[in-house]
Amino acid sequence: MTTYEHTVDRPVAQAASRPSLRRLQPQITLPLLGIGSWAYGVSQIDGSRIGNYGLLASANIWFVLGLVALVIGFTLELAHGRHRGWLLGLYLVGLIVAIHSTVAILFGAPEYGWVYKHIGIASAFQTYGHVTDPTNIYQQWPALFAAVASISSLAHVNALSLASWAPLAFELADALLLLGIFRLLTHDRRIPWVAVLLYEGLIAWVGQDYLSPQAFGYLLWLAMILIILRWLRAPASSDEPHGWVARLRAPLLAGLRPAPPTTKAMRAVAVALLAVIYFAIVAAHQLTPYAALAGVAVLTVLDLVRPRWLLVLMAAIAVAYLLPHLDFIVHNFGLFSDGNPIQNGSGTTAAHHAGGEATTALVVRVLAGCMWLLALGAIARRRRTLGRVAIPAALAFSPFLILGAQSYGGEAIYRVFLFSAPWCALIIAGALCELRAPSRWFLTGAVALTALFAGLQGLYGAVSVNAFTAAEVTASGWLYNHVPRGSLIVLPQENFPMLESADYNDYDFEIMPADPQIDQSWMNESNLSQVKSWMGAFGHQTAYLVVSRSMAASTDYYGAPKGYTELVSSIPTGLGGSVVYRNHDATIYRVTLYHSDATAPSSPQAELGRPK
Amino acid sequence: MSGRRTELTAYAGIVGSAFAVALVLGAPWHWLALAGALVLACVPAGAAVMCWVDSGEDVAQAGLTLTVSLAVVAIASALMIWTNSWQPRALLALAAAGAISCGARLWWSVDR
Structure with a gap:
């Protein structure tokens, strides 16, 4: 092609592309602005400062505006009678990404404690290739866990990297x-x-x-x-x-x-x-x-x-x-x-x-x-x-x-x-x-926004409890790498990323039965003699006691288990616990136990295998 | 459109199968191998079936391709667990089956 041809062709090509570009720009401006506003809003949120009213209450105007722009833009596209599939799809994908990736971006670890149990099953299948714990209901219904194990095996990664x-x-x-x-x-x-x-x-x-x-x-x-x-x-x-x-x-x-x-x-x-x-x-x-x-x-x-x-x-x-x-x-x-x-x-x-x-x-x-x-x-x-x-x-x-x-x-x-x-x-x-009313699209947008923000309050309301930090997941991983198999690991509160290892079944995990949400409240964690007696009844010489940010957040949010805060402050003195691992979101203590004749109380271990 | 939709599914199945095998076997980084494994779980088995079946809607065709693939991968993986014969790489056979079925579908449409 000669230079002359260039000079002739370019204006023609530009003229041909200008109208479509002009049409395209305003169409994609709003979804891109919405996604951009949400992304900027997320970058300005400090996950550690989210309180008991959740992420929406701690979010900034950019986060909210981003979501509103996506819903309004979507409704406007329908109201104008064009309803182009690609544009509506862009809005919808943007909205789904905004709703469901915010917590993953903010915390960098899978949400919900029970997800880690699922990761543990997939890891067990990935490592051993067969049912390792027939008493666990998840292993009896293995289709998803086996599929996750297959994908993880083929990629040589841990299921943890998929879960977020x-x-x-x-x-x-x-x-x-x-x-x-x-x-x-x-x-x-x-x-x-x-x-x-x-x-x-x-x-x-x-x-x-x-x-x-x-x-x-x-x-x-x-x-x-x-x-x-x-x-x-x-x-x-x-x-x-x-x-x-x-x-x-x-x-x-x-x-x-x-x-x-x-x-x-x-x-x-x-x-x-x-x-x-x-x-x-x-x-x-x-x-x-x-x-x-x-x-x-x-x-x-x-x-x-x-x-x-x-x-x-x-x-x-x-x-x-x-x-x-x-x-x-x-x-x-x-x-x-x-x-x-x-x-x-x-x-x-x-x-x-x-x-x-x-x-x-x-x-x-x-x-x-x-x-x-x-x-x-x-x-x-x-x-x-x-x-x-x-x-x-x-x-x-x-x-x-x-x-x-x-x-x-x-x-x-x-x-x-x-x-x-x-x-x-x-x-x-x-x-x-x-609806025949002229304001039906306004009403549609209002209903969609109301449903969205009410749903988001439900999704993000307990995020300080449900989300875990990378430091907490690291602490959990430390346990499996350093604590001898067969050890007693005690959680004063079940809200912690546990059981994500393939070898989860080699440890004696116990949750203090002091949370009325999972059991009748019959143990006050601030009563140290009761705590000692309960831990001693499992017959181990040593226990590893884990406390964390998410346990404290859960206790604050649900008001249970009672006595958790007092227990945490008295572990080094009242229980003689020595710190074996600590990062900024979790601490693991080793506690020396003395055998008690008391019968071990009914363990909430079954809860660990409870189907979710 | 129905022939075109199933043909597109067949092309997606062939590309997805080749992509999945190449990435799973040859990717230098885990995240790339993960992308390949995910494509293997989401495309070949479903495309092998849906390249012969027209659902009448593009999104339905894509959705069924995805879910049939996931169902087949889940059942195959569970079978490996139940029979104590854990060989996840055997799932690459799904890519081969997908490519053969999709290739046959395209050959059949040209032949007609």
Whole structure:
């Protein structure tokens, strides 16, 4: 090419590109400003200064403005009637990244103490390649942990390096599937986008997307729903309903969108895919298979699924896996709770609700209540054409069936909310998009922002407790590298990153039974003779006692265990503890014990293996 | 569009499989090998199936490719644990299977 050609070509090329560039710049300005503002805001937050009201209360205006810009920009794009997928996708990805990477960036370690138990299982599989602790329920449902172990092994890394980013990865994948599902359920291309936006706010507080079998099971369950709705919907019947069941069903299905076209061969492939995915769920988590079963059961009762025996196939897979483990479940956890749905849905009853915890709990309860009430209101508006919301309504309220059987250690209600939220979000989004009021997009933006910030208060409210620093994880690692195997390791409070090593089972971990959230409060940690007697009853000469920043934060947040602060201050004097390791967030003491004749109290060790 | 969507899935499967194997076996840094392992867990097995199956939506196609892959990797890994035959590198066979299935899908579309 000659210089002359350059001089001729360049202005032409520039002229051609100018209009598209001009169009592009304002479009991407707002999402980039939003992401930039959030990123700058995060860089200005000091994680160590976050108090009991959580990250939002300690955040700066840039952090908040970034999130607001992303939601407002998203809503404006829909309001202008363009709803370009790539731009809405950019907003949505930006929002999910902002919500779910903030804590990972601030603290640099996986959030939630129980995630470290999961890392320990994956590490054990990675190191030994087989079940090392048959008494641990996680090892009996190994699918996710084995997959994480495989990925870690192939990359020669520890599962710990994956765990911080698991919430972001799961949420992005969930959003992808939900968008696909919602598009099958509505003609209006705006509704799925609004629904996913609402969903991200609504479920933020549930905190079920960390590296865990239930987050994995939930993702796979969404894939199952997508397969069922795409290929396994019952074809519409033009015949008059026969029989009383069909006549009862008919008004519920009035106005139902016809099933997408499919073939017999495709149905067979879909059933095979479903069986594989469902087996992965069954082998990964104890509760999710039954939540999935409840959803499919309700769709089957409404005669929306073919083949009808799909439900039987799923039940057979679930039961076939459960039967060999039945004794283990019955003896350690119980197959059913007391059968009282109200009791089973009451959450963690022994928590001390006060201060920041009470405020956050109130916010998320109001959010959950509003979600279900708004969804019911939107369904009521559709009372003449219930079929238009029949599928999401069935899926939104079928998870309540779980409460008839299990409290799941007080966590069942959170799973009910999680499994219900996508469909409630879709129903609410449908109602918002169909409002005739000129201010409907303003209302949509307001609802989305309210849901988002309420959900974020739930997610970030206890971040000072749930998040761990790299120094605490280092202290935990020091234990495994320096403390002799078989040693007694005592935690005055369970909120510490523990059990993340492949060899966790070689140590005698004990948590002082002084926290009413996990047990009846019968031990005051400020009573040193009681503490000594309890530690001595385990029959060891020496104990390693760990205290940390996150334990203190948890004690302050929940008001329990009582006496923790006094215990920490009296370890060197009252218990004769000598410091064997210390960094700025954790201290490990060695305490010499004298054998006591007292019987070891019922250990909360079982709690360490409690399914989350 | 349906043929194009499954063809795109097939291309993604071939590229993902090659990328995963190259990174897992040859990456000089752990983080690069981790990227390869994650691609191996998220693409080849699902692409092997979804390059023959059109879901009707791009996002659904991508979502199902991802979840089918994860399900297969999870089951295969659990089987290795249950049978005491822990060989994570055997999962590279999924990349081979994915590449073969996706290649067959592309060959089939050209042949028609």
